Amino acid sequence: MEAVTPDQIRGRVQEFWEAFTSQARDNFQESYSPTASCFAADGRRSEPARLMWVRREREFFGPKSSVAAKVGIVTVQVLAPALAVASYPFHFSIVRILPNGSRVEVEVPFGRATQVFSRDEKGRLVIIHEHLSSAEPVTPKELPQR
């Protein structure tokens, strides 16, 4: 199997954000290994990808939600022929649905991401660990119901 290159990782990062912002559920889920561990930006502990999918689907992929992102320079560290780490800043603008049903607008101008990619059994590069955070405090703004 060919060794992973920084360009391939950057391509996967771009595909990941395209899937997220276009709310393409299947492509988004296929970006992850089902056993991946993920720190959401506001999560107090890591959660497995399967759980994260359900939560993000409810919060971000509904008709009342929206996701926009602008990704900065992606730094890639290749650790093994089939393993690499991408880290980068991103600007994240979302409207999400909270568990209580309320809609909030969140602006994250200084988001930071670490994503560890590995090849799966089919040779696809998938995320096996993700850590998202914000460099600055974030204040969600509640939106009126519509």
Place this chain on the structure above:
Amino acid sequence: MKGRRLKTRRQLRLGKFNLKKAITPSVSTTWAYDVEGYDGDRDRTLIRGYVALMSSLSLDQVRARIDEFWQIMCGKSTGRLEELYSSSAQLLTGKARRPEAATVALARRARQIAAPGTHSEAELGLVDIELPEPWVAIASYTYRFHHTRPGGDATVQQRHTLFGRATQIFHLDESGALRIVHEHLSAATNPHKG
């Protein structure tokens, strides 16, 4: 996935805890190369040689390194923080808005640790360690960090990170030392001051 993942609960309060010595791998015939990667940016390639006999790291080594890291962070060890890191490490920490080279972030940290009158304590939560390759470990865990330092006018400034999250990626280098090649420390909520 081919990697191994194990979890260990490690509730510890540094200072009441005896640091376990890291296990030095007995195999030293591995080699690695560290070359500039891609079009002049900060990419790094750290692929070990395919043909050489490879040593593998153990979960105990990773735990020992994490303990060592927090002992130093709490000023309870004379160890040097930079010795835990690869020279090509990338860090996302504090209020930094983008990944930084280890030298930049560690210089800032060393000043905070060495400042007179400071006191720090850390409590670690569940440590999740995955070994996606025999020489690479991904550790992720939560932590609490309590930091006190003298303020102006004889006051004391306290900062409590109650929902800290850590990702530390370790790499067994060519000398058999386990070093951090990537680190992301963050908090789920704003630190509590008081």
